[in-house]
Amino acid sequence: MSISDNPDAIDAQPLAARARSRNVQALFWGLLIAFVAVAPFMLYPIFVMQMLCFALFACALNLLTGFTGLLSFGHAAFFGVSAYITGYLLTSFGMPPLLGILAGVLCSTLLGAVVGALAIRRQGIYFAMITLALAQIVYFFAVQLPFTGGENGLQGIPRGHLLGVIDLNHSLSMYYFVAVVFLAGFWAIFRIIHSPFGQVLQAIRENEPRALSLGYNVDRFKLLAFILSAGIAGLAGSMKSIVFQFASLTDVQWMMSGEVILMTLIGGLGTIFGPVVGAFIVVALQQELAGIGSWVQVVIGAIFIVCVLLFRRGIVGELARLLKVTSV
Amino acid sequence: MNPMLRLILAQGMLGLNNGVFYAMLSLGLAVIFGLLDVVNFAHGALYMSGAFLAIILYSYIGTWLGLSWLHIGFWAALVLVPLIVACFGMLFERFLLRWLYGLDPIYSLLLTFGAALVLQGIFINGFGASGTPYPGTPDQLQGIVNLGFMMFPKFRLFTIIFSILVCIGVWFLIERTRIGAVLRAGTENPDLVRAFGINVSRLITLTFGFGTGLAGLAGVLAAPIYSVTPLMGDDLIIIIFAIVVIGGMGSIMGAVVTSLGLGLLEGVVKVFYAPAANTVVFIAMVLVLLVRPSGLFGRQR
Incomplete structure (x- = not known):
């Protein structure tokens, strides 16, 4: 696992802080992978899968809101559209799951x-x-299109066989498929944040006029960040519709956009691991409070x-402050 | 009269009726945004609370106080409810919102979003998610009027006239009076206005109260027309946001004119292609963003 940072981006940081950041990041990666690996044996797999889908969704939003400084209040659209498209293709055409996911992600992108x-025409x-x-x-x-099933949504989406071999109706195979997709998506976001492209996004967040005056085409960067974020949110939506075997209006409603903002906020806007923590907490909370x-x-x-009011840095953000590291 | 024209006029009147509610809400939103730089996401929830308060005053308050004969009627509600909602707004501003000034306005948006969820959740628990009718429409306003091209409910006509008068009143207050001048000066340069010995913080609290009071007033007016549900503010606030994007929050006249225009447009679209009526405001927003990104009346912010 490569945890290396882009060296020219954080030259300004003292070496010790940089090394500490890297160590803490490695620790978080270790914890995350260990959790993902053993969780299905300690918790209900479907519950953990829900956590992972929403964690990916929150990380996608965080790429846009935390790292580019653009608050999207409409991310449920991407999550939901992808869930519907994947669900529809799997149900009505018997498409294999991977193709269905691909089509869903394409649509949300x-x-x-x-x-x-x-949206980037206004600030x-x-x-x-x-x-x-x-x-x-x-x-x-x-609500109105015929294929979405209106108020009922799409139900009984078949999980199918992965690559024609692995039966996803098996709870553990489904779980590890979700886990691999989550880790891949999360790793992609991690790499995006640490790439030169990601550094420019953070520059735009910090000071847009300055980034503009340095010659960066700010609008193009913002648009690309938006598209990437929407695509990954779509990936989360597709996975969710296969895991739960349904797609419904709650997936596209503004309340969903609000919830994913809350997950990101609780974990820590603009932290790498925060949205994962936030999503775990909110999903667990909803489970606990269902009564x-x-x-x-x-x-x-x-x-x-x-x-x-009290907690704008979020859990991981506060932790980072206590540990005096700049980027977790 | 040509039946098609008659239909367009009739739907136009109903659209105008929706438009005055858009106008009252976007007006309050614009007044608050002008002075505080806060976009009040709870505006829809406050409008909904206003409608429920009208119902509570009529049907419940008597029982709660043990005076079963007591029904506080529409006219009293028209005065009391905006005051209650305004007080709530002022407390909210004074004790919560104030802590976020100077931070990214995103945070105050999220705070008011949280407040909207709380308000909505409370009313869902109290009244259920389905509609509650308002029984207290005054006798003078019941019945219908003949407008020549349609029979129009008297009460709806009253809301249209009343709301337009309120909008003109607010415009006059802010653009033409001394209080309004102080307020606008406070928007431009709060420190300078403070130096003149004016308590800007109190001004801000009062302005927030005024804006939320307008939402409460709209709620009372809406109670006899629409079915009162905890979710009634939800769809509305998103439409209001689109209107505000179209009109720009810079000018009061802009907010009112855009609202009335879009209400009319919605009504007319309903005649030609009903399913598009829900989305026409948003499509108008997309067009405005493409052609004139800073909004029809707005300055870029």
Whole structure:
């Protein structure tokens, strides 16, 4: 596993801090891989799969919001569209799962290109409102188009056989497939963040006019970040629809966009591992609180308020501050 | 009269009726944004709370107080509910929102989003997710009026006229009076205004209260027309956001004119292709972003 950073990007940091960052990152990677490997033997596999799907979703949002500084309030659109497309292709055409996922990701990436191109025309708070409004169009389509099943959604999506051999109806094979996809997606985001491209994204987050004046085509970088983020969010959505064997309107609703923001915020916006931690916490919380019915929404709202007021760095962000490392 | 024209006029009136609600809400949003740089995501939830408060005042408060004969009616609600919602807004601003000034406005958006979830969750628990009718429509406003091209409910006509008067009043207050001048000065340069001995912090609290009060007022007006559900603010706030993107939050007139125009557009679209009526506002937003990214009346921010 390569944990090496892009050297010219963090030259300014003292060597000791850099080494510490790298050690802590290695520690987190170790913990994550160990958790993913043994979790299905300690927890319900389907529960862990849900965690992993949402963790990937939150990491995708974090790439855009945490590292590029663009708050998207419409990421459920990409997650949901991909879930619907994959589900539809698997159910109605009996497509193999890998092809279905590929098609789902392709659709969410294309949608990301359209939404991103429109949204980056405005900045800051307007960006959030535009993404929310565009996602609402997607929601209305999901309600009205004939193939989505309206209020019922798509149910009984077959999991099928991976590459024609591995039976995904088997809980553990399904689990390790999800785990591999999650780790691959997470590793891709990790690499993107540490690439020169990722450094430019962070420069845009810190000071957009300066990045512009240094000669970077800021809009192109933002658009590309948006497309990548949408594509990975789509990957998470596709996996979710195969794991749970259904795709429904909740996947495309604005509440889903809000939840994934909460996951990222709790874990730590702009931290590498934060969204994973945040997603685990929110999914576990929803599981625990399932008994109190609609009070869950009140609890989630209250957590939002507390996080924003007292806890803006998030769990991993606070941890990083305590350990005096710059990037985890 | 040509039946097609008649249909367009009729749907246009209903669209205008929606438009005045858009106008009242986007107005409050614009007033708050102008002074605080805060986009209030809870605006839809406050509108919903206003509608529920009207129902509570009419149907429940008497029982709660042990005075079963007590029904606080529409006219009283029209005054009381905005005040209650405004007080809630001021407390919210004073004790929560204030801590986020000077930070990225994203955080205040997320804070108000959390508040919206809490409010919505509370009303879902209290009243269920299905609609509750408002029984207190005053007798004077019941019945219908003949507009020549359609029979229009008297109450809806009242909301249109009343809301437009409110919008004009707010415009006058902010653009033409001394209070408004101080407020606008506070937007431009709070430190300088403070130096003149004006308590800008209190001004901000009052402005937030005023904006949220407008949302509450819209809620009372909506209670007899639409079915009152905890989710009624949800769809609306997203439409309002699109309107605000189209009109720009810079000008009050811009917010009102855009809202009325889009309400009308929605109504007319319903005549020609009903399924598109839900999305036409968003499509208009896309077109505006393509042609004039800074919005129709806005300055780029």
